[in-house]
Amino acid sequence: MKIKLQFRGAKSKVRAQNKKEKNMWEDFINALQNFVRNRTRTFLSLLGVIIGVASVIVITSMGKSSTKEIQDTFGSSGLDLVSVSSGFMSRRNRTSSATISFDEDFRKDIFNNIDNIEKVWYKNSLSCTLTYDETTVTSNATAVETGYMQMAGLKLDYGEYFTVTDSVAGTQKVILGSEIAEGLFPEGDAVGKNILLMTSSVPFNFKVIGVLKEQTSGMDSSTTGIYITRGFYEKEIAPNPKASTVILQATDSKYTTQMVTDVTNFCSSYNGTSYSVSVTSMQTMIDQMSEITNTLSLMLSAIAAISLLVGGIGIMNIMIVTVTERKQEIGIRKALGASPAAIRQQFLVESASITLMGGIIGILLGIGISFAVEYVRSQSFIINWSACVISFVFSVFVGIFFGLNPASRAAKLDPVEALAGE
Amino acid sequence: MEEKTEAVNSNKNTPCVIHMDNILKTYVMGDNKVYALKGISFKVQRGEFLSIMGPSGSGKSTCMNMIGCLDRPTSGIVEIDGRRTAEMSEKELAVLRNKTIGFVFQQYHLLPSMNVLENVMLPLRYQGVPREDRLGMAEEALEKVGLQDRMKHRPYELSGGQKQRVAIARATVTHPQIILADEPTGALDSATGKAVLQLFAEINSTGTTIVIVTHDPKIGASTPRCIRILDGQIQSDENQTPVPWSKE
Numbered sequence A: 001m002k003i004k005l006q007f008r009g010a011k012s013k014v015r016a017q018n019k020k021e022k023n024m025w026e027d028f029i030n031a032l033q034n035f036v037r038n039r040t041r042t043f044l045s046l047l048g049v050i051i052g053v054a055s056v057i058v059i060t061s062m063g064k065s066s067t068k069e070i071q072d073t074f075g076s077s078g079l080d081l082v083s084v085s086s087g088f089m090s091r092r093n094r095t096s097s098a099t100i101s102f103d104e105d106f107r108k109d110i111f112n113n114i115d116n117i118e119k120v121w122y123k124n125s126l127s128c129t130l131t132y133d134e135t136t137v138t139s140n141a142t143a144v145e146t147g148y149m150q151m152a153g154l155k156l157d158y159g160e161y162f163t164v165t166d167s168v169a170g171t172q173k174v175i176l177g178s179e180i181a182e183g184l185f186p187e188g189d190a191v192g193k194n195i196l197l198m199t200s201s202v203p204f205n206f207k208v209i210g211v212l213k214e215q216t217s218g219m220d221s222s223t224t225g226i227y228i229t230r231g232f233y234e235k236e237i238a239p240n241p242k243a244s245t246v247i248l249q250a251t252d253s254k255y256t257t258q259m260v261t262d263v264t265n266f267c268s269s270y271n272g273t274s275y276s277v278s279v280t281s282m283q284t285m286i287d288q289m290s291e292i293t294n295t296l297s298l299m300l301s302a303i304a305a306i307s308l309l310v311g312g313i314g315i316m317n318i319m320i321v322t323v324t325e326r327k328q329e330i331g332i333r334k335a336l337g338a339s340p341a342a343i344r345q346q347f348l349v350e351s352a353s354i355t356l357m358g359g360i361i362g363i364l365l366g367i368g369i370s371f372a373v374e375y376v377r378s379q380s381f382i383i384n385w386s387a388c389v390i391s392f393v394f395s396v397f398v399g400i401f402f403g404l405n406p407a408s409r410a411a412k413l414d415p416v417e418a419l420a421g422e
Numbered sequence B: 001m002e003e004k005t006e007a008v009n010s011n012k013n014t015p016c017v018i019h020m021d022n023i024l025k026t027y028v029m030g031d032n033k034v035y036a037l038k039g040i041s042f043k044v045q046r047g048e049f050l051s052i053m054g055p056s057g058s059g060k061s062t063c064m065n066m067i068g069c070l071d072r073p074t075s076g077i078v079e080i081d082g083r084r085t086a087e088m089s090e091k092e093l094a095v096l097r098n099k100t101i102g103f104v105f106q107q108y109h110l111l112p113s114m115n116v117l118e119n120v121m122l123p124l125r126y127q128g129v130p131r132e133d134r135l136g137m138a139e140e141a142l143e144k145v146g147l148q149d150r151m152k153h154r155p156y157e158l159s160g161g162q163k164q165r166v167a168i169a170r171a172t173v174t175h176p177q178i179i180l181a182d183e184p185t186g187a188l189d190s191a192t193g194k195a196v197l198q199l200f201a202e203i204n205s206t207g208t209t210i211v212i213v214t215h216d217p218k219i220g221a222s223t224p225r226c227i228r229i230l231d232g233q234i235q236s237d238e239n240q241t242p243v244p245w246s247k248e
Helices: A002-037 A039-074 A104-113 A164-169 A178-184 A230-237 A253-268 A282-325 A327-335 A340-376 A385-412 A415-420 B002-013 B060-067 B090-100 B116-125 B131-144 B160-172 B190-205 B217-221
Strands: A081-086 A117-132 A135-144 A156-159 A173-176 A194-199 A202-212 A225-229 A245-250 A277-281 B016-029 B032-045 B049-053 B075-080 B101-104 B178-182 B209-214 B225-230 B233-239
Touching (some): A039 A282, A039 A340, A081 A253, A104 A117, A135 A230, A164 A230, A173 A178, A253 A282, A282 A327, A282 A385, A327 A415, B016 B209, B032 B075, B032 B233, B049 B060, B049 B190, B049 B217, B060 B209, B090 B101, B116 B160, B131 B160, B160 B178, B160 B190, B178 B190, B209 B217, B217 B225
Parallel strands (some): A135 A225, A173 A202, B101 B178
Antiparallel strands (some): A081 A245, A081 A277, A117 A135, A117 A245, A173 A225, B016 B032, B225 B233
């Protein structure tokens, strides 16, 4: 035995490094056993941490998902556009019922009066049905000017855009959205085919010249919309037409927010009449959505912070109870040679493992909730992994911080009193 | 840590393992000062087998706590294995308890959440012995008390005698200088109590100092030396011819 003792003494320096970690690991296993033994009350005291962590996960996941949705919806194209349409009464201006005419005079006036306009685009829309062979689909046709589609970021899957000649001559050519094309031509290859376009019970023969690539971004639909020339609209549907929607293209996207205000003001006193118009830009929509998301995030973050704090206090409470309950165990351990530091470590590890469990449960719960919420809102489901890692680390930190007091209580216990267990 | 280990080990040659010199211990209870020990002095040599006997309230438990480094005297000198406990920090006392003293309690004081083997391994863990080595040492200690087939059992699955034998294995696993037993037969029937005392005698024969604290005069009579304590003072301290113990 003497030999063994000496042997151990010589090795102890080398092993000293591993010693603490190994004991920590055993403390961790002990803590888990205690956790299982008192699972109900430990779980209940963990609720604060679980809710806190879960809300952090949900917030960040939803924030990321909303941001992605905004990006998907608007993309990078179209940020320089301001859309103006009539017929919408602003709440502030209920008395005004006059409908503004987006005629050619208005086009000139708005171009001359509003700063930083690159170009003014007029659009019209009409509902129609499309027939090829036996198949008929309903759609909304948008009559556009030459170059509009390229400018608005509508990309072709195959085929070609309208030419200036098409516009001027008002040729009966159509570009189909991807879903429409699929519906009418399941076997593909729509370009060159003739289809029947019915609007207001009047049939027209149209030749398909292009099919759009499916995109989630942009103001105009690349899937369920179809596009014809405004030249045709002018020629066959309504001579000298007023546009249903005016698109103002700014010289730079940084002017769009100001332009929205300018256009609203301009229309409210156009030709001495107060017209109410609906002016939107992607930029303002993004701003609004971001604002809502941010407010929501801030609110939920506050909830998360409060529940983590309350959760931490709950942990402190349960740890104090544990220390009191296990007074005798502490006494026994001290009699067997546990130093105050070893006892402190044991209870700190226990407290940290409890909150670590809470963190894991909270993360799983949070992922579950965000999945459910994003599924219901049919958003894309994104997990913010960095938030998971941060919550995980933070929950352990909460455990250590709020375990400090109970652990040092345990460490300071008088061995004689503790052994008596009173 | 290293130095202290050296210090504890280097004193192995001193014949005196316990030295109590004029120990005074007072407690304050409300306005009263209670004297638990009123100047106790004795020495215990290496390898002795003695009992400290006295009725409850006599101060024998306080005396045991002093020897066990769980408590420090109000005045006087306690030297355990040549080290004065009054001057030592909590941490140093923990090291001394761990390396020099093995406790055996009346109520066994095994940790219910651990199995037998883990209970016996626990003191080694506080020494920083690697787990692999601990397993071997604990198994060895359990074999010595005849419980090698109960290693994976939980304490509640064992009889009183078995529990006490586990406690003895736990006390001896570190090969301490002193085994300190507090009423080790108090909760046991005659036969198992006898077996436990027999076990102590065996351990004593390998050179370990054994101190049994008891209220039972028969146990007091069963050890070669008996210190009788009453009202915080030593009544008698004599070597005797041991009379084998039986409860009846």
